[in-house]
Amino acid sequence: MAYRIKLxxxxxxxxxxxxxxxxxxxxxxxxxxxxxxxxxxxxVKKQENISLENLAHFLSVASRLILIKSRALLPLLEFxxxxxxxxxxxEWQLREFKRFKEVSRRIGNLFDSxxxxxxxxxxxxxDGFFYPPENINVFDLKKTFLKIIxxxxxxxxxxxxxxxxxxxxxEKIDHLREALKGRMESSFxxxxxxxxxxxxxxxxxxxxxxxxxxxxxxVEQKESFKDIKLTMKNYPNPQNF
Amino acid sequence: xxxxxSLVESVLFVSGDPVEISRLAKITExxxxxxxxxxxxxxxxxxxxxxxxxxxxxxxxxxxxxxPENGIVVEKLLKSELRESLSNVSLETLSIIAxxxxxxxxxxxxIRGVNSSFTLRALLMRGLVERVDNPRDSRxxxxxxxxxxLKKLGLDRVEKLPDYEELRGDERINSIIQHKExxx
Amino acid sequence: xxxxxSLVESVLFVSGDPVEISRLAKITExxxxxxxxxxxxxxxxxxxxxxxxxxxxxxxxxxxxxxPENGIVVEKLLKSELRESLSNVSLETLSIIAxxxxxxxxxxxxIRGVNSSFTLRALLMRGLVERVDNPRDSRxxxxxxxxxxLKKLGLDRVEKLPDYEELRGDERINSIIQHKExxx
Numbered sequence: 283m284a285y286r287i288k289l290x291x292x293x294x295x296x297x298x299x300x301x302x303x304x305x306x307x308x309x310x311x312x313x314x315x316x317x318x319x320x321x322x323x324x325x326v327k328k329q330e331n332i333s334l335e336n337l338a339h340f341l342s343v344a345s346r347l348i349l350i351k352s353r354a355l356l357p358l359l360e361f362x363x364x365x366x367x368x369x370x371x372x373e374w375q376l377r378e379f380k381r382f383k384e385v386s387r388r389i390g391n392l393f394d395s396x397x398x399x400x401x402x403x404x405x406x407x408x409d410g411f412f413y414p415p416e417n418i419n420v421f422d423l424k425k426t427f428l429k430i431i432x433x434x435x436x437x438x439x440x441x442x443x444x445x446x447x448x449x450x451x452x453e454k455i456d457h458l459r460e461a462l463k464g465r466m467e468s469s470f471x472x473x474x475x476x477x478x479x480x481x482x483x484x485x486x487x488x489x490x491x492x493x494x495x496x497x498x499x500x501v502e503q504k505e506s507f508k509d510i511k512l513t514m515k516n517y518p519n520p521q522n523f
Numbered sequence: 524x525x526x527x528x529s530l531v532e533s534v535l536f537v538s539g540d541p542v543e544i545s546r547l548a549k550i551t552e553x554x555x556x557x558x559x560x561x562x563x564x565x566x567x568x569x570x571x572x573x574x575x576x577x578x579x580x581x582x583x584x585x586x587x588x589x590x591p592e593n594g595i596v597v598e599k600l601l602k603s604e605l606r607e608s609l610s611n612v613s614l615e616t617l618s619i620i621a622x623x624x625x626x627x628x629x630x631x632x633x634i635r636g637v638n639s640s641f642t643l644r645a646l647l648m649r650g651l652v653e654r655v656d657n658p659r660d661s662r663x664x665x666x667x668x669x670x671x672x673l674k675k676l677g678l679d680r681v682e683k684l685p686d687y688e689e690l691r692g693d694e695r696i697n698s699i700i701q702h703k704e705x706x707x
Numbered sequence: 708x709x710x711x712x713s714l715v716e717s718v719l720f721v722s723g724d725p726v727e728i729s730r731l732a733k734i735t736e737x738x739x740x741x742x743x744x745x746x747x748x749x750x751x752x753x754x755x756x757x758x759x760x761x762x763x764x765x766x767x768x769x770x771x772x773x774x775p776e777n778g779i780v781v782e783k784l785l786k787s788e789l790r791e792s793l794s795n796v797s798l799e800t801l802s803i804i805a806x807x808x809x810x811x812x813x814x815x816x817x818i819r820g821v822n823s824s825f826t827l828r829a830l831l832m833r834g835l836v837e838r839v840d841n842p843r844d845s846r847x848x849x850x851x852x853x854x855x856x857l858k859k860l861g862l863d864r865v866e867k868l869p870d871y872e873e874l875r876g877d878e879r880i881n882s883i884i885q886h887k888e889x890x891x
Binding site for chain 2: 712734777785820821
Binding site: 293294295296297336339343375378379381382383385386387388389390392393394395396397398399400401402403404405406408 | 536537538539540577579586587588589590591592594595597598601608609611612614615617618619621622633634635636637638670673674675676677678679684685686690
C-alpha cells in the first residue's frame with residue numbers, strides 16, 4: 283500500500299496528505315495527521331521532481347506534521363500559541379481541500395454529461411456599423427501594446443522559478459549532519475545564518491528536526507524521561523524563525 | 524408585463540451574448556427590478572411548458588440559451604468536436620472559484636495548498652473562468668466562473684451547483700486568509 | 708409533439724442561420740412533414756402569445772428571428788452595444804491586432820492570457836477590426852485592423868504605427884505565442 287503511494291504523483295501537499303489519510307480510512311483529525319507524518323516525510327524526501335515553489339508548500343506542511351508527531355512522541359512537549367494555530371489551520375485547510383476535492387468530482391460529472399446549454403453566436407447576421415471610439419490615437423495603441431509586452435516576463439519568470447535547482451530534504455539532512463559533527467552546541471540560527479531564502483531555512487529546520495527525532499527515538503530506549511526533556515530544551519524553539 | 528416579456532425575449536435573442544440587467548432596463552425603458560421579474564417569469568414559463576429556451580443568469584447579467592435537456596440534439600447540429608474533459612486539478616480549481624468566487628489567486632492557492640497560476644491561465648484561455656480587477660488590490664485580480672462554465676454544466680444559476688449553500692460559506696475562510704496575509 | 712417543438716426551438720435558436728427542413732428532421736429523428744407541422748404550430752404560438760421570437764419559413768428552410776414588432780428595441784440594443792466607450796480590455800485586444808495582425812484568435816488569447824471571443828466580436832461589430840480567412844486553417848480566421856479605423860487614426864498603412872517594426876518583432880511576444888498551450 284505504502285509503495286503505491288510513493289509511485290503516484292500528487293498535485294500538492296494536501297493532496298498527498300489526504301491520500302495517505304484516506305488510505306488508512308481515517309478522518310481528518312490530529313491523530314490521523316500524526317499517524318501519516320512519517321509516510322509524508324518519506325515521500326517528500328524521495329520526491330526529486332517537486333518544483334522549488336511547490337517544495338516550499340510541501341515543507342511548510344511537513345514542519346507542522348513534525349510538530350504534531352513530536353507531540354505524539356513526547357506528550358509533555360508544549361505547543362506555542364502560534365504552533366497550535368498553525369496545526370489547527372492545517373486541519374481546517376485539509377478539511378476544506380477534501381470538501382472541494384469531493385465536490386469537484388460531481389462538477390466533473392456535470393461537465394461530462396450531455397445536459398449542455400448552448401447559446402447563439404452574438405449578433406448573428408446583424409450588420410454593425412463603423413463607430414470608432416473618440417479620443418484614441420496611435421500613441422494609445424502603442425502605449426497599450428507596450429504595457430502588454432512588459433507584463434509578459436512575469437509569466438516567463440514564473441516558469442524559470444519552476445525549473446530552478448531543486449533542494450531536497452535528503453540533501454539538506456546530509457549537509458546538516460556534516461555541519462553538526464563535532465559542534466552540537468551550535469545554535470540553529472548560526473546554521474541558517476548563511477541561508478539564502480525562507481525555503482532554505484525551512485529545509486534546514488526540517489532537516490534538524492529529523493535529526494532530533496532520530497536521536498529522541500534512540501535515547502528514549504536507554505535514558506530516563508527527564509534527560510530527554512533537557513535535550514529538547516537545548517534546541518531552538520521553532521517560533522524563532 | 525406581456526409586452527415587456529416579448530421585448531426582453533427579442534433583445535436576449537438578438538444579443539446572443541450575456542446582457543446586463545441595467546442595459547435591458549435602459550433599452551426597454553423600465554426598472555431593473557421589473558427586468559428581474561420578467562426574467563424569472565420567462566424562466567418559469569420555459570420550464571413549465573418545456574420550451575426549447577433557457578435563461579442563464581449570473582451576477583448582473585442574463586443570457587438566453589437552449590434548454591439543457593435538448594443538449595444532445597443541439598450538439599448534433601453543431602457537430603461539435605470531441606468533448607473535452609478537464610483534469611482533476613482544473614476541476615478542483617474551478618470548483619473553488621465557482622463556490623467561493625470572486626476570489627483572489629492567493630485565496631485559491633491557500634485552499635489548494637499549491638500555486639495555481641498555470642491552471643488559472645489555462646482556464647482563463649478556455650473561457651471557463653474570467654477575471655476582473657480587484658478593487659482592493661490594484662495589481663491583483665478577482666477570479667470568477669464564466670457563463671460558458673455554467674452552460675457546460677447545464678445550470679442556469681451558480682446557486683444550482685451541488686451543495687452550494689453548504690460550500691459557499693465558511694466563516695473560517697476569512698481567518699485563514701487573513702492569517703496568510705499577515706505571514707507573507 | 709411537445710418534445711419535438713422544444714427540440715426544434717432549441718436547434719433554430721442556436722443555429723442563427725436558416726436550417727433545412729430535411730436537416731431538422733434528421734437530427735430530431737422525425738419526418739419532414741412532422742417538422743412542417745411543428746413549425747406552423749410554433750409560428751402560431753409565437754404570434755398568439757406575442758412572443759419575442761419569429762419563424763421565417765422559406766421554401767425548404769426555416770430560421771428563427773426576433774419578432775418584427777420589437778425592431779426598434781433591437782436597434783437600440785445594437786446602438787447601446789456599439790456606442791460604449793472602449794474598455795481597457797478592448798483597447799488591449801485592439802493594440803495586439805494593430806501591431807501583430809493579421810493574427811489568429813488563439814494567438815491573441817495567449818498574448819493576453821484570457822479568452823478574447825466576446826471582445827473580438829464587439830470590435831468586429833464596431834468595424835474596428837476585420838477578419839479574413841486563414842489560408843493555413845480553413846476553419847479559422849485572421850484578424851486585422853480595419854481600413855476605416857486606420858484612416859480614422861490618420862494612417863494609410865498599419866506599418867506607420869509608432870515603432871511598428873520594433874514592437875511587432877518583440878521577442879517576448881514571440882516567445883509567448885510559440886509557447887505550447889498547457890494541457891489542463
